[in-house]
Each structure stands twice: as structure tokens, then as C-alpha cells.
Amino acid sequence: MKARITTALLAGVSFIVPATAHAQSSDPRPAMAPSPDATVAPATATESTDAQSATPVAQDNAADTGDIVVTAQRREQSILTVPIAISAIAGNTLTTKGITNSANLAAAVPNLQVSSPYGNTQxxxxxxGISVANEYNANQASPIGVYIDDVYLASRTSHGMGLFDLDRVEVLRGPQGTLFGRNTTGGAINFxxxxxxxxxNEGYAEGGFGNFNTYTAQAAIETTMVEDQLGLRISGNYVKGDGQIENVFPGGRDANxxxxxxxxxxxxxxxxxxxLDIKLKVYGGRDKGSQAAVHGLLPFRQGLGFFEVNExxxxxxxxxxxxxxxxxxxxxxPTLTFTSITSRDGGKQNLQQAADGSPLDILDINWRSNFQQFSEEARFNYNGDRLKLVGGGFYGYDRTTTDNTFNIGQAIAPTVNGGFFQHYRQVRRSYAVFAQGDYDITERLTLTLGARYTWDRNRYRDGFAFLFAGDVGGPQLPLAxxxxxxGVxxxxxxxxxxxFALNGRNNALTGRAALSYTFEGGTLVYASYNRGYRSxxxxxxxxxxxxxxNYIDPERVNAYEVGVKGRYFDMLTLSAAGFYYDYKNQQVQDTRAGPVSFLVNAPKAEVYGAEAEARLRLSPAITITAAGGYLHSTYKDLTLQGTNLDGNDLPFAPRxxxxxxxxxTLFKDGTNGLTVSPSVAFFTRQYFSPFNDTNAVGTGQLNSELKQGAFAKVNLxxxxxxxxxxxxxxxxxxLNRKTYVYGLDLRGAGFPxxxxxxxxxRTYGGSVRVAF
Incomplete structure (x- = not known):
């Protein structure tokens, strides 16, 4: 195993280290003054970003060199000086790459996948390779922490947001258990x-139209009432379009x-x-598009195109x-700042999902939940000559109240429709204290040490469910x-x-240790250990x-990483990382005879790989970006439905x-010009289930269906x-590629x-934007 770890860690840096002597930066560690409204986001990427990616001071430099500013360690720093893995995507770059919502981020970030049984929702x-695997219930926390302006979003439903009027998105790869906390075993995404x-004063308004009769509108206006003292920014986003998947059922609504x-x-x-610097933010949004299309019962797929359903x-x-x-x-x-972030958030979902892909009432589900949360983080930032230190405390509360209905057709009796109704209330409280410091041992060598202790207290209350007779959407007659x-x-x-009621509790110590060295030319190399935890x-x-x-054990990840990043010849920025994870207790679903669905822990998995990102500015008219990742993620110890799955790949983890x-830029005259931006994203095969191609004996499974082969998608x-x-x-x-984003085993649960x-x-269209 030592050889395997060494290979994984060295793979990401071996091709770059020989180039360190050619780095062109004159300052090995650019100094950035801390901002009182800085947010968080670790970094090792080079750049998927443009001139508007950071603070106004850094914008011009970023446009020319790719050296952007992130807030990876609770203070503003050049992305090339932070020894953590990050991809930073600026607001304008999101548009260039066709990324209009959080579900599209995989097109720009190596080793990132985004999937959902509900379309862009949840x-x-x-x-x-770290994900919720085959778990789809709304009460589960994502192992990838999602934040808006440093505020943790507990509900996965709220993660499916449209992206508008953003400064940037920072995607942090690897456990973030010190400065971010629990539920970041795989990483964090900060909008x-x-x-x-x-x-x-400034602003813009934009309107657009695309195929499927899609209308879009965005606008923002910013006014400064008192220079340097009082300002307001208001922004909005609107999208309305017909279904992208045609429903051939007479009078039926189109999907998506x-x-x-x-x-x-x-x-x-x-x-x-x-x-004193105060930011007060309010936001709200709603979405009521049609459900994601489902390919289900095979007899009703006959004669249909890939982008058609009969439902x-x-x-x-x-x-x-x-x-x-x-x-x-x-x-x-000048060296000490106090920051408090207080947030109150809420939301709800009402998802009506025909889950059989047919004109029959075999499986129709109504997923309903209400969410409430409150959080408070208070921290101190110290910025000394040799020591940079951040420390504080966190409190988080969230509540999920769920009322789900599962209509299962005539499963009760040949002439009796019915199903199950489910209700419960889940409350989670989390307390934490944390501290992390960077100490300059020498002018070029920095030691980072951090730790966080978390107390999680969870409650499951008012749980009940019953079997009923009744039609979809009609009255329910409880039977049992x-x-x-x-029992059965x-x-x-x-x-x-x-x-039914149940309590659960965990305590966890997570942390970080890293050594980083900056060469005279500006190249940074680092080695780190991080421990992550999911409640x-x-x-x-x-x-x-x-x-x-039941209440199952928390997930834990011990992650080892080495990386390198730098700027070369004043035209090229590069970063690379190699990593090895010892991953324990991933939380997965196990459906057993009854049928009864259990949430269980996968005792052990192993993940290792490498990734690299590059940005090459050949001339003021030509800029090229590239990124790639290799991933080996397998279960070392896992049994589901009595079937040994050791050696299988983790779901949603292409190699x-x-x-x-x-x-x-085809031409440019002052501020006028024409720029064309093609992009492509490629993924090898990925499985949607821990079973991969394996079928549990006696279940009727056909798990070979639950995967997507290699594909590439082109945007322009x-x-x-x-x-x-x-x-x-x-x-x-x-190119209108036909691909699947999600799959779930229902054959094993008795469905055909x-x-x-x-x-x-394929979607296409245009827009007009006016700045003022």
C-alpha cells in the first residue's frame, strides 16, 4: 500500500517540478491585505477565471496573468500561494462555459460530477469519488458542503440554484474539516x-431567448448613497421554458x-x-418546472427517441x-479583525415524480419537505509578520419536516390501488470550535496547523407511516x-x-497539517494531511x-496530498495535485427483503488520483484553458443485499x-470586440450504483443498466x-449527445x-445585455 500512496501523490506533480526553475514571478509570496468581508475557499488550481474573479484591485492583473484572488484561508490571497486544491470560476466565465446553474459545474472542474433524480433540483x-452514492432522501446532508457567502446550506434542495450576479464560485477539493467543518468529507463549494x-453606481440588464421557447432575464443595479460608506445592490434572475423532453402521451406535460x-x-x-463593515443580505427564489424525465418500463420505450417519454x-x-x-x-x-456571520434560511420542496416512465400508475411519488435553519459563526483573524491565525466558534441548527407519499399502483391487490404515506421531523444541532495558523518558519517555508472539534446532536421525531388504499392524488384509506x-x-x-423517535450524537476532531515551500521563481510546492468528517x-x-x-456512524476521511502551482513565462499558470484517501463508513442504502430500506456504512474504501489545471495566454487575442483528472476509487470492504462488492468502483466516479x-478574440477596438469561446468536457464510464455490474442473487436486478459510458460534450x-x-x-x-445523469435499482425492489x-x-439561443 505504501507504494500505491507514493505513486498517487507523485503522479500529480512529477511533470511540473522540473519546470520550477523557469517561473517568472519576481515575488515568491505576493502579499494581500486582509479584507473585512473576506469569505473562505481553499486553493490549488490555476485558473478557470477572468478579470472579474476577485477584488477590483486584482482584476487587471488577473486578466493578464491568471493570478486571481481567493479567500481560501479566511483572508484574501493569490490563488497561487494557497496550498489547498481549488478551482475558481468567475461570473463571466460561468456564462462563457454555459454554466447557468449549479448542476452544470462539472463542465469546468476536474474530478467533479453532478447528478440528481430530480433534474436541477437537489x-x-x-x-x-465522494458523494451520497445511492442515497436520495432529502434529510441527508451532502458530503460536499455547499455555501453562499460563507453560510452553510444544510438542505440539498437549496443547492440546485440558478447562478446569477456572482463574483465567482470556488470549488474546494478534498476534506475541509478545519475551517468549514462537518459534512465536507469530499470538499466544499462556495458561491x-x-x-x-x-x-x-452601475448595473446591467439582460434578456434572452432560446429553443424550447426559453425566455431569460437578468438584471442588477448598484447604487452608492454615501461614497465609501453606504451602498445597495439589487439583482434578479428569471427563466421560463417549455419541456426539453417531449412527452408523447396525449395531452401530457413535457418533462424538464x-x-x-x-x-x-x-x-x-x-x-x-x-x-466597522456590515453586509445585510436578503434573498428569495422559487422554481416550478416540470420533473426530470424518466426512462423506465421498457415496453413503453418502444418506438421512442432518447429525448422522448410516454408518461x-x-x-x-x-x-x-x-x-x-x-x-x-x-x-x-491593523493586525486583528473580528467577523460575525449570522444567517436564517428556509425553504420547501414539493416534487411530484412519475417514476415509472409509462402511462401506467406503477410508481408515483410526492416528495414533500419543509426546511428551516439558523447558523452563527464568530471568528478572529490575526495577520502578523510571520503568523497568520484564524480561530472561532460555530453553531448550526436545521430542521426538516417530511411528508412523502408513495403510490405503487395495484401492488396491494389486483384491483386495489394504494401505497405508503410517511411523516417525520428531523432536527440537527452542531457546535464547533476551530483554529488554524500559518507560521513562516523561514521566508520561503510555511507550516500550517489547524484543528476543529465538533459536537453533533440529532433527533428523529414524530415518525409514522402507514399502508393505504387509494388512487394517485385521491383520498387515502389507512390499512396498516x-x-x-x-415486521413485514x-x-x-x-x-x-x-x-417513532430516535436520538443520535457524534463528536469529532478534524484537522489539517501542511508544509509549503515557495521557490525563488514563485513556484509553490506543498504536502498536507487533512481529516474530514460527515455526521x-x-x-x-x-x-x-x-x-x-436507524442512526448510523459518521463518515471519516484521512487525506494525504501533494501539490505544485506556479506562473511561468508570464503567460502560463499551472497547478497539479496528487492525493490518497483512506475513506471509512460511506453512508449508502441497502434494500433488503420485506422490502425494507436500510441506511448502512460501507466500512472501507480507497481513493487515489491526480489532477491538473492550466491556463495559457498565447496573446491578447488567444487564451487556452485545460484541466484533467485521474481517479481510482474502490470499495475495500462492502456487502449489500448479502453480496460482496469488494473491489467495485464508487458511484459517480469516472476514471x-x-x-x-x-x-x-477575433477583433478588438478599445472596449468593442468579438470573442468566440468553444469548450469541451470529457468523462469516462461511471456507475450509478455501488453494485456496478453485479446483481444480488435472487433479486431480479439488472445493474448493468445503471451506468453511463464514456462521452464528451461540446459547448460554444x-x-x-x-x-x-x-x-x-x-x-x-x-452535438446533442445522449447521456444519462442518474440511475437507481428498482428491479431489486420488485419493480419490472x-x-x-x-x-x-442540445440547447441554443442568444441574449442582449446593456451595462449602465
């Missing part, structure tokens, strides 16, 4: 919005339609341009998200209580007062029997990923700027088909 992020600069409305307002106060009950995905936050920073002295009931469904008499969890899928409602693109955008106007055209999935979700077909 996306499942997978970083370096950083644009806020008032307290300098002048869009109907999104979002808004945000940020007020910033800096009284007397002094040491009698295409439902709507109704979601809402809203919240308010206050970020208050006070500069106590299934929760609480430890239908064996416990209906008891309307019966309730224990209740089984939200337990509704046929209370035997399956190779690659992204490439170019910005080609063009932007013509004339004075204050920008005219854009785009085509996503230009598997559940597969197709990705979107």
Missing part, C-alpha cells in the same frame, strides 16, 4: 455573490421545463469609512428558498401501520397515534418498516475527466461588444424496470 455533488463596492424566479438585495454600511403523470418540481444574513466585520487593529412496526408491511394494525445520519427512506430506521476551452458561445451593449449567442451540448434519468438535449 443536485448530488461528487468530488474525487460568492457580488456586493456593493461603495464606489459609484424551466420556471425560475430569484431575487437578492445586499446593503453594505461602513460608517465613516471606519473599521401519463409528468409532475412539477416546486421548490422555494429564502433567507437573510448579516456579516459584520470590525477591524480591531408500518412505522412503528418492525401489513402485519401491524393501523394505529393513528403510534409514533452520522438517520435513514429517511424507512417507511415500509421501522426496522430500517478520467478532462475539460478544455479557448477564448478567441460568442460575444460581440459594441459600446455598452453585448450580444451573446450560445449552444450547449452542441430500472429508473434512469436522461440529461438535457
Amino acid at each position: 443536485p448530488n455533488f461528487s468530488l474525487r 460568492i455573490t457580488k456586493g456593493p463596492t461603495l464606489n459609484g 421545463s424551466q420556471n425560475t424566479l430569484q431575487g437578492r438585495a445586499i446593503l453594505r454600511l461602513r460608517p465613516g469609512n471606519g473599521p 401519463n403523470r409528468i409532475g412539477l418540481n416546486r421548490t422555494e428558498a429564502y433567507g437573510a444574513s448579516a456579516t459584520i466585520a470590525y477591524e480591531i487593529s 401501520t408500518t412505522v412503528p412496526c418492525p 408491511p401489513g402485519t401491524c394494525a393501523y394505529d393513528p397515534g403510534a409514533r 452520522g445520519a438517520f435513514n429517511g427512506g424507512g417507511y415500509t418498516s421501522s426496522a430500517g430506521i 478520467f475527466t478532462a475539460q478544455g476551452g479557448a477564448d478567441l 458561445t460568442a460575444a460581440l461588444t459594441v459600446d455598452r451593449f453585448t450580444f451573446k449567442a450560445f449552444a450547449n451540448n452542441l 424496470y430500472n429508473f434512469l434519468v436522461p440529461a438535457a438535449p
